[in-house]
Amino acid sequence: MYKDLMIAMTGNAGDADALRLAVKLAARHSARLAVLESVDLPVPISHAWDVIPDPTVGGVYEELRQRGQQRLSELKLRLDDEAVSWDARVVEALYADAPRTVAHEAFDADLCLVAGSGGEAQDSGALHAWFTALLLESGRPVLTVPPRSGPTLPLRRAMIAWQPTRQTTRAVHDALPLLSDAGLVELVVIGRGDDDPALESARRMVAHLVRHSIPTDLVNLRAGDRGVAEALLDYAERSGVQVLVAGGYGHSRLREWVLGGVTRELFLSARIPVFFGH
Known part of the structure; x- marks a missing residue:
């Protein structure tokens, strides 16, 4: 039985289908589901003669963090209706890319889930980056869930x-x-x-x-x-x-x-x- 599941939210349209399957698996296995949003905080651009950090960076970071919290609030509203044990949180990727940072949060998961491409070219490169980071950096198996694919459980x-x-x-x-x-x-x-x-x-x-x-x-x-x-x-x-x-x-x-x-x-x-x- 799986007892700890983790799903990475990628910002792609396929996230909704992946989350639905994650909830089904959590219910089937009486597992706890960790849902991770991420905030990608970019490296400040500096010049050779810069002495102090760009003062606009703090404002950019604050705006990105607010967006992350807004997405988290929407997720919690979605999960409140589910009869499974869950935890939703935001992970900040500071000076590192978000997929690798989130992958390092999965060490205590039995299984990771992430949206799949499903043959659609849009955002396939970004989704592939999420998939490879989770598979190669977390040490955990990864279940990719393409859009509009929601198998019934148990599997036939x-x-x-x-x-x-x-x-x-x-x-x-x-x-x-x-x-x-x-x-x-x-x-x-x-x-x-x-x-x-x-x-x-x-x-x-x-x-x-x-x-x-x-x-x-x-x-x-x-x-x-x-x-x-x-x-x-x-x-x-x-x-x-x-x-x-x-x-x-x-x-x-x-x-x-x-x-x-x-x-x-x-x-x-x-x-x-x-x-x-x-």
Whole structure:
């Protein structure tokens, strides 16, 4: 069971859907939900001959703090109607970016949630920065929630994108409280066929999940001419999968940003929530 959940509010339209799912999870697991707004306080611009700080900086900071408190007040009004234990607060990012600062507030969380892109180009870069900071800086799994994706709980159908890697097995084990509720879990291997070396570890993982009383089937797919992320998401859509579990950033983040990669493509394109572990 998850006992501490944290959600980062990004200022994106998808925040509302992510918050709805966070409240559902908190109710399902009798968990406490921490909701974090952030105030990004910029570094003052100075010149070579400056002796004292720019006097206008204090006014700018005060205005930003007031906006943060206004957003916090609106959040509290929204949460007052929910029958879950929650805490909402503002985190100030002074001389540091807000996503990394908020990520360092998640060390005591079982799971972090954040808005996902859902294939929409608007604000996708900023959302990706939030996602990567939470996944790589907090040490906690991250559930990304695209706009208009609100699965019912318990899950009817979940899916694991299996690779025999540290990141994937971390994701699977961190997702056990979520998977334990699912009607069916499909462990999907995108491979070369029946002789794929990943299949042996996949079979062992299926048996492991069954011993946890999680009904699990093994699915062996071929990507064909498609990328791995596209093949996974196409199968998830055709099968009615509600949540996808995947390892995040098996390669370096820079390599994935420059050359593309499964983690980045899943985050940017998925229209269902994706549970990432690292």
